[in-house]
Amino acid sequence: MSDAENPYDASHIQVLQGWEAVRMRPGMYVGSTSQRGVHRMVFEIACRAVNEVLAGRASAVDVTLTSDGGVRVADDGPGVPVEAAGDNGRPGLEALLTHMHPGAEPGGRHAVAMSLFGVGPCVINALSSRLTAEVRREGVHWVQEYARGVALTAPTSAGPTTASGTTIAFWPDTDIFETAQCSFAVLAERFRELAFLNRGLDISLTDERPPGRSRSVRCSFPGGARDFVDFLGAQAGASVHPDVIGFEREDPRIAGTIEVALRWRGSHEEQLHSYANSEPTPNGGTHMAGFRDGVAAAVNAHLRERRLLTEAAPDLSVDRIGDGLTAVVSVKLDRPEFSGSTRGMLGGAAVRASVSQAVREYLGTWLERHPEQAAAIACRITQDTRQD
Template sequence: MANPDYSAKNLTVLEGLEAVRKRPGMYIGSNDSRGLMHCLWEIIDNSVDEALGGYGDTIDITLNADGSVQVVDHGRGVPVDIEPKSGLSGVELVFTKLHAGGKFGGSSYGSSGGLHGVGASVVNALSARLDVEVDRAGATWGISFRRGVPGIFAGDGVDAPFTPTAPGEGLTKLKRVAKAKTGTRVRYWSDPQSFLPDAEFETAALLARARQTAFLVPGLALNIHDLRGAEPAVHSFKFEGGLSEFVDYLANDAPVTNTWRFQGSHDFTETVPVLDEQSGRLEQAEVQRTCEVDIALRWGTGYDTKVQSFVNIIATPKGGTHVAGFEAALLKVLRKQIEVNARKLKAGSDRPEKDDVLAGLTAVVTVRLPEPQFEGQTKEVLGTSAVRSIVSRTVTNALNAQLDSTAKIDKQQNTMLLEKVVGEMKSRIAARTQRDTQRRKNALENSSLPAKLVDCRSNDVANSELFIVEGDSALGTAKLARDSEYQALLPIRGKILNVQRASLADMLANAECANIIQVVGGGSGRSFDLEQVRYGKVVLMTDADVDGAHIRTLLLTLFFRYMRPMIEEGRVYAAVSPLHRVVVINNGAKKNETIYTYSEAELTALLKKLKRANKRYKEPIQRYKGLGEMDAKQLEETTMDRGARLLRRITVTDAEAAERVFSLLMGTDVAPRKEFIVAGSAAIDADSIDA
């Protein structure tokens, strides 16, 4: 119960870094692995800001076995002289005072990722130990901190005895170096009091961020040394192609257009609070800013959209004014172009919407400007309003110039782009019409499921199962083997449409795909509703041969492309049917034993085991090529009986990796698929080709 005696004595004021330690989530988002990684980004971004300014072209990041991490750059080095107002050295000021740094006035950095002056000090506050070494002015300077307090450690490691020093006395000169040598080295141990026990540095996330930064800062080398495992690992990233190379890396479908580059720079006026040095007060003043826009984009034959946005090389995953201006300009320009060419494109009077324009688009949108306004320290959304119109103007001018180009290759690509957008528009309208028709049928209770569906009696979604079976022969056997109370059957004829290559309209026009989507009941694409799905499990039951594997892959492509929540929720399974049936002969009146094996290796091991036990078995051993070869009893006990069957759940742990695999196996680009097949051919022998 709250204290009824609430007065001024109950109020608490958190001073300096104490506020960070008390409420770390306000500054780094959370105290789990995500927050731990955010601290590392803050230190790395300070080094990247130096490289952006033209100081230093290499950054080394080391994950040490003792739990510490070190970031080394060759920038100008954090200032070591005394800041007159505080009496502290520049290093101590940056690492102990919130909202202190060289990125406020605009004189030290034209654009930077660190904007609020809290990054280094927040990391320091949440570190059990932090060591800084600076090469500057012909010497190496050093200072150490424990949970934000400067002092001296009597030894190496996080647990070494620590003695605090008075403010302004922590920085010491360690040795002399060449005057031309400059840079900063930061090594820190995260404080276990501030982070969850299972928080750890995620190698995959670090590599992805380093690769991304190398794309955004051409010529910058980032080297990651992971010393935590038995074998040290080194990863290096350096790209000269910049955003164009970044887009080519992100895109995984065949191109409709080349990778286009749109660049521009515009000035704007912003009213911001400025500190008056004479009065010491903040006063509103108009400041002239420059916003630089750099965008790379291309359209591909696929239907997914990948737009990554950045402000001063800091990712803005939730977009902001720069992304809004980019999308608005694309829609406006392409609408105008389609309207002008409506007769040629057979577009009619319909107008494309944003999703039509963005389908198949891969783009990287970056802007650089001093002191951008973000929503929160995590910098996920850009809020500077003037950026929207600047980006929109840049894209409008550049895209109009591209679409008006008279070069032969440009005219071909421009036509293909407009045809793709119009095709998306028509597919969206067709899909909406079909949904509306279906809803009207449902409202009139006239909806009829496909005649081929053998439904179950139960209406309990969680307990029901839909088996998609290959062919009518398997359907006949499965009818006798199933439990009709909760198991439904839907046969498909041969290989369904490869939806990785087909448009939405083609997919909806395909009878097999349309039947599957109708029977599952949740719709398709962006409008898919998991709560409307009619079955708790969908089981893909195909033959144990190459054709069966291909059909299963085609079905998974359909689910991944248009009913992905089913896979993400773990509700799609592949039935694992046996390859062999071994009947072990028992002596006397004892009944013979039937054993099923699921691979050649398992069969070989079983036969060796029987031979050692002096047991006989019937020959020849039955080898199943398809489900139709089984009788109902065999199919029931191997594939459909819940107590004995084996199912393989299909999951997506990494959607981006899964996207690349589906594009590789089922996409239109043949060369990478050929390389994949050739590379994997050594693992296949002639006897297992039909397995």
Template sequence: MAQRDEYNARHLSVLEGLEAVRKRPGMYIGSTDSRGLMHCLWEIIDNSVDEALAGYASRIDITLHPDDSVEVADDGRGIPVDIEPRTGLSGLEVVFTKLHAGGKFGGGSYNAVGGLHGVGASVVNALSARLDAQVTRGGKVHQLSFRRGEPGTFSGKGPDTDFTAAEAGSPLQVVGKAKRGVTGTRIRYWADRHIFTPEARFDDTELANRARQTAFLVPGLRITIRDERGSEPAEEVFQYDGGISEFVEHLSPDTAVTDIWRIQGHGSFTERIPVIGEDGRSQMEDVQRDCEVDIALRWGIGYDTTVRSFVNIIATPKGGTHLAGFEQALLKTFRNVVEAHARRLKAGNDKLEKDDVLAGLTAVVTVRIAEPQFEGQTKEILGTPAARQIVSKVVAKELEARLTSSKRAEKQEATALLEKVVAEMKSRISARMHKETQRRKSALENSTMPAKLVECRAKEVESSELFIVEGDSALGTAKLARSSDYQALLPIRGKILNVQKASVSDMLSNTECAALIQVIGAGTGRSFDLEAARYGKVVLMTDADVDGAHIRTLLLTLFFRYMRPMIEAGRVFAAVPPLHRVEVIHPGRKANEVRYTYSEAELNKLLRSLEAEGLKYMEPIQRYKGLGEMDADQLSETTMDPQHRSLRRIRVEDAEAAERVFDLLMGSVVAPRKDFIIEGARALDRDMIDA
């Protein structure tokens, strides 16, 4: 009998070819849910994009078919179909069956590309129940099909038809002729549902966003997405000849302080890399590299910063050396120009910081480098050291020329921008002084909390709740309705400042905003410390009417803009007070029953239910216009008591979409908001208006 801890060579598994991909798909595509399914699609699309980057393709057509397959076609050069000498297989078969095989390993076919590892097409093939590759090249249309990575032929359409594996030799077929000069590649595949989870689906919204981004980054490239899965086919076309300038315009919804500035330049550097010689040995050699820099940027009147960075159209959401060089040059150049004009700008002796310069900035930073170095497998951070110095040098030179230009239009823009940056610096200093003043007060006084705060006795943050109450009348009732052990109250008077349109200093000088920030006690903006927050929950308790909804929106704007970690942690809630109180009459000695409803639909449903049961109710039905109309018992039972109340948790699942909505509803630009209101008015039922 063998011992249980026996371990020798026969216990080792050797996975050949694409078998490793099917055995451990997570190593190659991250997961087998919708994200992994989309990752496979990006791999195929990126191969076509690389053809466009190299200047050989001008269009990419993506089709989502109703049979769960997807097709990607381009008009590039077409994957090579001649015989690859080492393997004796056609180039097409090599690309789709061999890991780490492709034209992006320094063979001269590509310079700056998105694909670097040569595993994309072969991994997608391995994870597909069927893949059809069709290449138009040399006046012929070549075709090759695969089942789970194995080449062969299918008897019909779809992955479930009979399959015959290819015999020895290349199974490449010629299935048609093409006009002279016409080239391209068409890939259609069915993802293997034995690999992917049943709920994995192609996300058309994510696909459209990625296609739009790619079209911005490759000027002139036409990307068409056709979705045939619904009852009616839908088609979107993305093409932007203006490139990243149009990208910046798309990303920046606020009013402009400057036009879109384009900064372009290049530099070269020497990189020491291993090169494999003809004898198969690797030796280190110095290689001359070029780095092309292309940046579009624009400042607006807002205070948020949106910077997207890319390397060869690969998004680098966590930045890297190119972004570090960009920010370094921005700060250094602005500091030099402000110091040179300190008297005119009334800047004093204070120094600019990075946040002052970045406020209101929208920028797209792109660099093109052959064989870039990334930190980690995800390509989220550029690691090529030389990129920092090259980007910094290009930005500093071009930006200084803009800021010191003597041309009338450019001079006006530069002056407006410098004044904005200096104003940001003064607001930051003002906010810091305000915070320091509050700290000094805390050291000298027992309590610096606003007099109107009704504090609770609980010392544990997790169990405490802060109710922000609309008006003094609701406060009086809420005092009686609350549990003083763990529920604190802070009344606000009317509608607070709209902080989306106001500066930091205006926000801090507003009594209601300053009181709320002081009571929560965790600071604001980038210095917000979630662990310092004094309450586990913050509940916005406003009336169930239009004014209450507006006040709630203003409060959420304050939290989203300056205390966002509270929302991200799920610690901000909206109370749900009832709209109606229905007293059901019970015959005999049984006491009448009170039921609450929270919408007109819910009220109508309740009344129909009572009628069906033969029960009567007191008329008129009480309709609450505000929290002040409830007595303490009613408010406690419906809105404040954890055993009976309903709360809506405020969440930010998509920060970018939330940013657009807040800017639309609360921002400085009126026209889009007017269009939104007019469009929404068409769907409004006049009978629902409580006049």
């Protein structure tokens, strides 16, 4: 077909102004216009508040699903700077809500990236029919209203206050999303997960939508990954040993920390959950491979020392040793290397070696110092081997 029959010139180029591009292709920014995209919006707004707590600037985060279909996220930190320039290198309120900041929030191991795309609250503002920001800072209560990403007012003083913190409430635009309704269960699961992985985090979720049947859950777990394993194993059958085996270690070789908790239970189900910088890694990666290496090495060494494996017998396989094992493996790295853009698999050969060594050393020592529980674990594993 010739150019004359199918002309293409500058008149065919569409230029989108302001937030039109975001609203025309919302899936590029929140992944979907289904309920999954609405959940991404909640996580994006909650991310800033959660990181305020992890940075020590706030003590708690409160998320509320309001009766009129909105979502309100509040923290008790110092409050987002209202002035345009901001302070401490952080953006002011209007910059936060109108300027895109692509990529995950800086902070390395000390920050959580709760959304896949890390585009910031400004995109949620553009995809909301309305948004209200309230800041309580330095004795003044500030309020600003937005509609579809556009400021309706400048930040306006609503009077004095003795409190501090930031509250952002938004209503997903039903012209864009198939539903504006969030799943309480989905949000609670993710917030609970974050609280398990970050001991200092206190986050609550309240659902005001059911008439006369408001429900809420508070997530705060000082035991960290140990509490997580207890939670995961609550309905997985009786435990082989009473104690959860767990440790946390910093390793400068990977510029990060390793936290591991595990327990063998009576069921044959294996539950292994891995995370990198508090993000789930459903496809595993080097941290999970290192964990499996370390567990296998420690258990096989213990069995040989107790002469439960002969010198001629081969090592038990990782799958055999992992039968009935519930474990959480969490690494927090300053410079995580993910395989692929979705961050579902962690890379980095040094991570595998570091996790393997840490697990092998700690689990080996634990088995030596807890002979009765170690015997129960060994009996379970070797009995299953004999049944084969």
